Amino acid sequence: MRLKLAFLAATVLISGPCLSLAAERGGVVNVATIGEPPTLDPMASTADLVGIVTQHIFETLYTFDKSWKVTPLLAESLPEMSADGKTYTIKLRSGITFHDGSEMHADDVVASLGRWMKIASRGKQAASFIDKVTATDPQTVTITLKQPYAPLLSLLAFNNSAAVILPAENQADTMSAVIGTGPYMLKERKPDQYIQLVRFDGYKSRSGESDGYGGARHQYLDEIRFVPVPDPNTRVEAAISGQYAYVDSIPVEAYDRVKSSSASKPIMLKPFGFPVFVFNTKEGLSSNLAVRKAVEKALNTEDMLAAAFGAKEFYEADGAFYPKSYVWHTEIGTEGNYNLGDPEGAAKDLKAAGYDGKPLRILTSRQYEFHYKMAQVAAEYLKLAGFTVDLQVVDWATLTQRRADPKLWDIYISHSPFLPEPALMGALSTSSPGWWDTPARKAAVDAFTSEADPDKRVALWQTVQKTMYDELPLLKIGNFNAVSAVSNKLEGVEPAPWPYFWNASVKP
Template identity: 75%
Template sequence: MRLKTAFFLASALVAIPSFVAAQEKGGVINVATIGEPPTLDPMASTADLVGIVSQHMFETLYTFDKAWKPTPLLAESLPEISADGKTYTIRLRSGITFHDGSDMASDDVVASLERWVKVASRGKQAAAFLDKITATDPLTVTITLKQPYAPLVSLLAFNNSAAIVLPSEKQAEPMKDFVGTGPYMLKERKADQYIQLTRFDGYTPRSGEADGYGGARHQYLDEIRFVPVPDANTRVEAAISGQYDYIDSLPVESFDRLKGSTASEPLVLKPFGYPVFVFNTAEGVAKDVAIRKAIRQALSMEDMLAAAFGSTDFYALDGDIYPKSFVWNTDAGVEGHYNLADPEGSAEAAKAAGYDGKPIRILTSRQYEFHYKMAQVAAEYLKLAGFTVDLQVVDWATLTQRRADKGLWDIYITHSPFLPEPALIGSLSPSSPGWWDTPLRKQTVEAFSAEADETKRLALWADVQKAMYAEIPYMKIGDFNALAAKSTKVEGVVPAPWPYFWNASIKK
């Protein structure tokens, strides 16, 4: 599905570099990230930080081009789909080599996809529709479905809870050998210091031009180092001084200071995505939908956004899951359920629901400073409504671990880019932390997922959004623009929700 207007990744560019001379080969770049990833296995986590690092090491059958359409990566071409929508025939590229020197073949893909449906939340999402995955010849894989499943190719393309391809004999869970097909391979990981990736000389890129995450992936750099820098203010100062070559997730109030730096330049993604409060619908206080509604009634989305982003140059009050520039935009279910800022009414609703004073445990992290600022505002509104609040501020790796335990939290704060396919939204899967699993979810999400006709899918997505507002597995807070920075010496880096550094080079 395409955007109504130019897709956000292109509209986000501060400047699109045009290269007169060929990019130079060699050198090392240091990338400052918001923290230490909880794992380097992209199947096992939906954390963006995991995908940012691991996409350089591991690859999927498909990825997304600059228009957010699926495009082949390890597959030779898009799948051949039978008339009934139940059989996908996938031809693989020949001559693809893993980091251990072995050749990729269909048995590796089958084993990897079987691991994906067991380990990955998005693989589990697809599992209910799968009948079998078979290697029909050394370079062909056939996926047979029980019923049509329109999001399948997008799920196979996504780098988050990703369907990466591993050697068939390296399918351990948890992952022990970090062996992929990507342009860079793991050399060393020192916890809380760096993750060092070096060029994989056996890499075979696709031909043609770079195209979003698709097309050619060039290996100009000798090495990429991802360095955890958890404190947002430290990342800002590092960007201004030029300490790192790329600095991710900067507070938007630092934009003017970055414009004055001679070492770095700001990169703005507009619109990037939306902050979200995810509810634990399986256990604890928030299991009761009436309590979730009371919590939502108390909150001012506008005040949370203002605290998090300051200027309306960087945020917009919007309850629609997708903004108006996206074909998926609908206001279904939003009216009367967004930005209510009504603590008094919330207190009455909570009392009617039988709220007994148990703490609302909110998980957040200061590594994403805007998460923390929203949590502070939310806590004050909830206290005004008579809720007891337990605000738990932890590092991001700890948060991603805790959210997997149903007994440890009631709300966790995160954010998401606007995804090209709504079925990629994690909370739609009952296996995703939050564990939304009701008859209404099953009815609306499965109807949406089974429909191939694009026009009909738009109406069915409106039903899903309405269900999300009715049962509140999560709350969208609003739209926001993201800020990062890169060294003026680095070229070939295009602003992206999951920044990538193949095609990056250093000016000599």
């Protein structure tokens, strides 16, 4: 697939620090995150914060290289595929050790994929296409599909709702022991204080060069501490002072201040992704399509983006789910459905839908400050349309918990990076909060995911996007650029949507 947008290429406004061959082993780094992750089980959550932390602890069979191509991680190589596209034979790397000292074998992989299909939203998405997963021998796993399923490898590579490999005996629905194969292992977690990871001396890295999330993973650091810093202004001041080695997700208006700092420098990914309003299509007010359409008509998304990101160098009003630099870009479905800003028209539609003044419950968090700013603008437009708005501002961990219960909300605000495979989008999974599950969704999504030909898949994606606009499980607000900060004392941190700290080192 033609992906002009790669996270290690021209999208980055500063180049990643070049790690010298003489990188020193040792050092402790503190990483400021937007808050406390709701879990350390990467299968059980789609929260980016969970993936950022746990990708250092757990590993998947595959991952993505710097060009967003699937590349082996725990698998020895890309799978052998049958001519009909329904059988994947996966050879495993030998000598891989879990943090408890046991060696990884095929039975661990079979058990882990079974758990993934049972509890992970993206695993459930794949499960309906999978006939069976078997251990052919101790180092070989075979996945047999009911029908071809093009996104399978991307799903197995993704660190979000991730198909991580766990010991076969550690497969309870609620994770009781945080044991993976990754370069760092959990030493201590103090809620609301830090998550302490230390080097796993039994780690076996892939050979060769580092390549995005793939290739060699060097363990230069002794210890990584992820520290929750929920207040965005505090994160900005911490970046300017150099209090943390890395500061995630700082407001874009602080870019110039960080740039002028002597302690840190900003990293901007352009475009990073898109903020979304996700509708509860299962229960409550927004389960009514007419109500969802009234919300869509009422909102001026450009005003929301301006409030959230300020200068236009940080955002673009764009209704397409992929920007023009992606092969997946299409405007189909957006015409007459994006950035309407017509609260008067929405009020008429709302009255015709029989709206009775019931509060529209919107979940948001100030830990992502741009979420909150968009929510404030949206609330005013929605009030003009006649909605009674209940804006519920909570911490991110609480939001991710509440969104799992369809009785508690109508809209929640989130965002996503632009993903290499559209089927990775959470909204396409019927088990993802929002629970979009209609005959039109099934027809469009199943046709898209079962087609192997790349050119035909591009055309089928147009139908999926149109269906998303027709049925509105979520409302895309626009494109935005993400800003973080890295200390001048830290090198080897490559700009990435989910920052990772293997290969990073402290300057001597």
